[in-house]
Amino acid sequence: MSVRLALHSPSGSRSFLERGLLLLVMLIFLEGTVLTLGAASSPDIGAQDNTGGGHDHRGIAGSHDHTNYTYIKKAFPVLSLDYHHIQVPFEISLWVLLASLMKLGFHLIPRLSSIVPESCLLIVVGLLVGGLIKLAGEEVPPVLDSNLFFLCLLPPIILDAGYFLPIRPFMENIGTILMFAVVGTLWNAFFVGGLLYAVCQIEGTYLSQVELLPCLLFGSIISAVDPVAVLAVFEEIHINELLHILVFGESLLNDAVTVVLYHLFEEYSGAGEVTPMDVVLGVICFLIVSLGGIAVGAIYGILAAFTSRFTSHTRVIEPLFVFVYSYMAYLSAEMFHLSGIMALIACGAVMRPYVEANISHKSHTTVKYFLKMWSSVSETLIFIFLGVATVAGPHAWNWTFVSVTVILCLVSRVIGVVGLTFIINKFRIVKLTTKDQFIVAYGGLRGAIAFSLGYLLDKDLFPMRTMFLTAIITEIFFTVFVQGMTIKPLVDLLAVKKKQEAKRSINEEIHTQFLDHLLTGIEDICGHYGHHHWKDKLNRFNKKYIKKCLIAGERYKEPQLIAFYHKMEFKQAIELVESGGGVKLPSAVPSQVSMQNIQPKKLPPPVAERALPQFTKGREEEIRKILRSNLQKTRQRLRSYNRHTLVADPFEDGWNDFVLKKQRLIELEKKMTEMSNYLTVPGAIPDSPTMCRARLASDPNAFYNIKASSDGIPTIQVDLASPQSPDSVNMLNEFSKEGATGQGLGQREGADRDEDQGLMMKLAGKGEKGEEEGGSKNPGLMRCLSDPGPSNEDEEDEPFLP
Amino acid sequence: MGTTNSTLSKIPNVEELMQETGFTPAHIVRLYDRFEALDKEKTGLLRPQDFGAINRLAMNPIGDRIIGAFFSPGQETVDFHSFVRILAHFRPADKKRPKDPSMPEPVNSRTSKLKFAFQLYDQDKDGKISRAELLQVLRSMLEMQVTEEQLESIADRTIQEADLDKDDAISFEEFRKSLEKVNIDHKMSIRFLR
Numbered sequence: 002m003s004v005r006l007a008l009h010s011p012s013g014s015r016s017f018l019e020r021g022l023l024l025l026v027m028l029i030f031l032e033g034t035v036l037t038l039g040a041a042s043s044p045d046i047g048a049q050d051n052t053g054g055g056h057d058h059r060g061i062a063g064s065h066d067h068t069n070y071t072y073i074k075k076a077f078p079v080l081s082l083d084y085h086h087i088q089v090p091f092e093i094s095l096w097v098l099l100a101s102l103m104k105l106g107f108h109l110i111p112r113l114s115s116i117v118p119e120s121c122l123l124i125v126v127g128l129l130v131g132g133l134i135k136l137a138g139e140e141v142p143p144v145l146d147s148n149l150f151f152l153c154l155l156p157p158i159i160l161d162a163g164y165f166l167p168i169r170p171f172m173e174n175i176g177t178i179l180m181f182a183v184v185g186t187l188w189n190a191f192f193v194g195g196l197l198y199a200v201c202q203i204e205g206t207y208l209s210q211v212e213l214l215p216c217l218l219f220g221s222i223i224s225a226v227d228p229v230a231v232l233a234v235f236e237e238i239h240i241n242e243l244l245h246i247l248v249f250g251e252s253l254l255n256d257a258v259t260v261v262l263y264h265l266f267e268e269y270s271g272a273g274e275v276t277p278m279d280v281v282l283g284v285i286c287f288l289i290v291s292l293g294g295i296a297v298g299a300i301y302g303i304l305a306a307f308t309s310r311f312t313s314h315t316r317v318i319e320p321l322f323v324f325v326y327s328y329m330a331y332l333s334a335e336m337f338h339l340s341g342i343m344a345l346i347a348c349g350a351v352m353r354p355y356v357e358a359n360i361s362h363k364s365h366t367t368v369k370y371f372l373k374m375w376s377s378v379s380e381t382l383i384f385i386f387l388g389v390a391t392v393a394g395p396h397a398w399n400w401t402f403v404s405v406t407v408i409l410c411l412v413s414r415v416i417g418v419v420g421l422t423f424i425i426n427k428f429r430i431v432k433l434t435t436k437d438q439f440i441v442a443y444g445g446l447r448g449a450i451a452f453s454l455g456y457l458l459d460k461d462l463f464p465m466r467t468m469f470l471t472a473i474i475t476e477i478f479f480t481v482f483v484q485g486m487t488i489k490p491l492v493d494l495l496a497v498k499k500k501q502e503a504k505r506s507i508n509e510e511i512h513t514q515f516l517d518h519l520l521t522g523i524e525d526i527c528g529h530y531g532h533h534h535w536k537d538k539l540n541r542f543n544k545k546y547i548k549k550c551l552i553a554g555e556r557y558k559e560p561q562l563i564a565f566y567h568k569m570e571f572k573q574a575i576e577l578v579e580s581g582g583g584v585k586l587p588s589a590v591p592s593q594v595s596m597q598n599i600q601p602k603k604l605p606p607p608v609a610e611r612a613l614p615q616f617t618k619g620r621e622e623e624i625r626k627i628l629r630s631n632l633q634k635t636r637q638r639l640r641s642y643n644r645h646t647l648v649a650d651p652f653e654d655g656w657n658d659f660v661l662k663k664q665r666l667i668e669l670e671k672k673m674t675e676m677s678n679y680l681t682v683p684g685a686i687p688d689s690p691t692m693c694r695a696r697l698a699s700d701p702n703a704f705y706n707i708k709a710s711s712d713g714i715p716t717i718q719v720d721l722a723s724p725q726s727p728d729s730v731n732m733l734n735e736f737s738k739e740g741a742t743g744q745g746l747g748q749r750e751g752a753d754r755d756e757d758q759g760l761m762m763k764l765a766g767k768g769e770k771g772e773e774e775g776g777s778k779n780p781g782l783m784r785c786l787s788d789p790g791p792s793n794e795d796e797e798d799e800p801f802l803p
Numbered sequence: 804m805g806t807t808n809s810t811l812s813k814i815p816n817v818e819e820l821m822q823e824t825g826f827t828p829a830h831i832v833r834l835y836d837r838f839e840a841l842d843k844e845k846t847g848l849l850r851p852q853d854f855g856a857i858n859r860l861a862m863n864p865i866g867d868r869i870i871g872a873f874f875s876p877g878q879e880t881v882d883f884h885s886f887v888r889i890l891a892h893f894r895p896a897d898k899k900r901p902k903d904p905s906m907p908e909p910v911n912s913r914t915s916k917l918k919f920a921f922q923l924y925d926q927d928k929d930g931k932i933s934r935a936e937l938l939q940v941l942r943s944m945l946e947m948q949v950t951e952e953q954l955e956s957i958a959d960r961t962i963q964e965a966d967l968d969k970d971d972a973i974s975f976e977e978f979r980k981s982l983e984k985v986n987i988d989h990k991m992s993i994r995f996l997r
Contacts, residue, residue: 506964506981507957507960507961507964508961508964508965508981508982509981509982509984509985511940511941511944511957511961512920512978512981512982512985513982513985513990514944515865515920515923515924515940515944516920516987516990516991517990518863518864518865518944519865519869519920519923519991520893520990520991520993521859521863522860522863522865522866522869523869523890523893523993524993525857525859525860525863526837526841526854526857526860526869526890527834527837527890527993528837528840624953624956624957624960
């Protein structure tokens with residue numbers, strides 16, 4: 002989790018106390034869990050008690066039909082303990098609470114969470130809990146029940162991933178991802194399975210009873226990269242988007258392959274042989290499983306989008322539709338033994354752009370938060386349960402088998418990645434470097450899915466099931482602990498090629514920032530790599546037909562911008578209110594993440610260099626500080642991807658700066674009013690972001706004209722008689738016209754207005770005290786005015802909301 | 804890649820272009836697709852408005868200058884060849900290039916890249932970045948966040964630091980010297996143009 006309670010508070014003693022208290026609370030809960038679980042793990046007695054209790058109840062009610070009991074009057078029970086009445090929900094809640102408290106606890110210990118990834122810690126906690134239960138003498142409950150896992154714990158994580166899947170990088174790299182997912186997994190499965198069988202046949206290992214097909218089955222179970230583990234570990238190492246999407250996409254899409262292989266080998270393990278016919282059927286099955294899963298997901302996604310079109314009157318249940326439709330998609334796919342994961346991903350990805358256009362801002366936030374919350378809890382629970390299940394056993398440890406498994410998995414992964422990259426690089430414009438390959442190979446973590454699949458195996462059909470499970474668990478532990486813990490330092494090691502400069506001259510700072518902007522601009526001109534015509538066509542189709550059906554009212558014309566504009570208005574209003582108490586400078590250091598450089602470069606603290614005669618050191622420092630804190634953040638094209646940070650809107654990047662600029666201006670003119678050197682123009686122009694951007698682009702200086710006056714105090718001079726003023730009013734009209742036509746927009750405004758107590762209204766008054774420059778017409782502005790807003794065919798860069 | 808050849812044949816003098824810029828056929832095709840996508844009216848030439856239509860470029864503080872760099876002085880349009888030639892500056896430098904003094908400096912060498920960047924600063928093309936030009940750039944990059952006074956002192960400081968011959972302007976050599984520690988190839992190369 003990126004939210005860290007950085008307890009660098011000066012009141013160190015108090016924080017210790019807090020920490021201590023929290024740990025104490027956690028321990029108590031731990032105890033409670035152990036006790037209740039211990040009590041609960043004897044279900045037979047519980048059932049008996051239950052029925053006995055039930056009888057009693059009915060007895061007291063006065064029924065005389067039951068024989069064999071006498072009505073004994075006892076004192077009216079003022080207080081009684083009936084645990085079994087609430088047993089199951091209570092336990093579930095207790096586990097969830099435990100998981101959440103653990104998560105809290107880890108972040109209270111800052112050093113720990115930076116060294117050890119959370120997943121490791123959670124597994125350790127699970128081990129502890131399992132150990133405690135065992136020590137208490139009770140039987141450890143089989144918590145990682147496959148049903149529970151596949152039906153309850155896995156869907157939230159996958160839905161979260163699918164809903165917030167960054168579509169553009171995913172689609173751009175889809176070929177690579179598919180290659181890794183399908184071919185890579187197949188290679189892994191057969192390599193591991195086959196070689197394991199070969200090893201088993203070696204005399205002296207006492208494993209000769211393990212046949213080929215079970216080995217292959219085992220290979221297919223263990224070869225699948227696990228999305229949960231990958232997500233958990235990768236989010237902490239802040240890798241760049243490309244690699245993240247490669248590994249993550251692979252982990253999602255290999256589900257289809259795993260499902261098919263698993264069922265294929267499971268089916269025929271009994272028969273003992275696989276004919277070529279079966280192989281052909283297997284291939285067909287794979288196609289059906291994957292495409293069918295996607296189709297099911299897409300259908301539900303469209304249904305959800307369509308439903309959300311009509312929810313403008315019942316905003317409260319909007320998020321529910323998102324969740325329920327997605328879950329139904331998953332279940333329906335599982336019903337047909339199609340790939341549930343792919344269905345879920347497809348559903349989330351398909352419905353998102355339309356649903357987001359339809360639902361209110363608050364529902365959108367709700368969906369975001371709920372998804373993140375559920376997936377977070379799920380992930381925590383899964384890891385804890387993995388720990389508990391490990392303790393539960395039963396285990397059949399076989400040195401040869403286990404060690405060979407671990408080694409083979411590593412080897413096959415490396416060979417697979419290197420080999421595939423070699424082939425893939427021939428088709429890619431952006432080649433994958435050795436560093437990338439290493440990360441992809443090293444990041445192939447196994448997780449709970451493998452365990453659950455192993456758990457599902459029939460005991461009778463597979464006598465070596467326990468051995469398999471032990472090997473699977475060992476492999477999971479190895480990947481999560483060893484690879485998970487070492488990947489971050491290795492990434493750092495690999496990425497640090499250049500020495501960090503101790504200090505940079507002012508020239509360097511300015512020029513490098515300039516070059517960053519230049520490069521960003523050129524990249525934009527070149528367009529994103531992988532620009533295809535069919536993608537364009539798909540977008541056009543989307544805009545023309547689909548959006549009309551699935552998006553309510555007039556919003557389909559400029560849905561994301563209007564919604565986004567509203568959001569920014571709210572933010573702005575809040576900022577305006579807050580800016581009364583002083584404005585914080587944006588303190589972000591420009592963090593440049595390029596595709597070659599995985600590590601975000603941290604600028605070191607400024608160091609004063611040689612003092613030139615005219616400038617004192619203090620002045621120098623001030624200049625440096627200004628530059629550092631104010632040089633505009635270059636839009637981070639490939640910023641580090643982090644699942645737990647709520648995904649920012651695409652327009653927000655530059656828009657934030659823009660808003661801050663406006664803020665600055667407002668502060669500036671506050672100073673002006675004191676000097677009464679200043680004329681207010683009735684506000685500009687809550688126009689659409691594109692217009693603002695276009696205006697900015699045409700002449701950045703035109704919007705805010707600052708003439709340095711002789712005494713060095715910047716003033717803003719406004720010419721009321723400027724030809725722009727009527728234009729500015731025009732634009733206001735234009736927008737309000739545009740706004741008024743949108744029925745849905747009006748409704749939403751109304752609804753939001755009610756909810757937000759007229760904040761919108763206030764804003765129109767306060768408005769933006771931006772000024773047009775006096776004097777000659779601004780050609781950019783004229784261009785703006787003639788521009789009817791973002792043209793629909795212009796969205797080459799962002800087809801759907803990424 | 805059947806479309807490669809057919810697209811390549813549409814472009815006149817493509818061999819010469821590839822020779823001059825060092826792009827591979829795949830890149831040329833890709834850039835041509837992009838050129839056509841930008842060229843909404845299908846005239847075969849790009850105008851400033853076509854560049855202006857790129858949303859993200861509009862948010863770039865120096866977007867205007869970048870667009871301006873594509874157009875030769877006095878020209879209103881840019882054709883595909885010029886488009887590619889400008890973009891060739893951003894190819895990653897060929898690592899193993901023999902230092903042959905007789906051959907002209909390749910377009911994507913460090914010097915050429917720096918020269919391109921220098922020209923973006925130096926709008927009046929007098930070979931020096933004057934104080935005013937520097938101020939303009941600073942203003943557009945720092946926008947509203949800094950007062951004018953601070954901008955001026957930053958500009959003064961910058962020139963002071965770099966200006967070795969004390970002419971109150973930064974020449975190309977001084978510019979190059981001030982960036983000697985910076986990995987220009989890394990900063991000014993677009994990876995997918997490799």
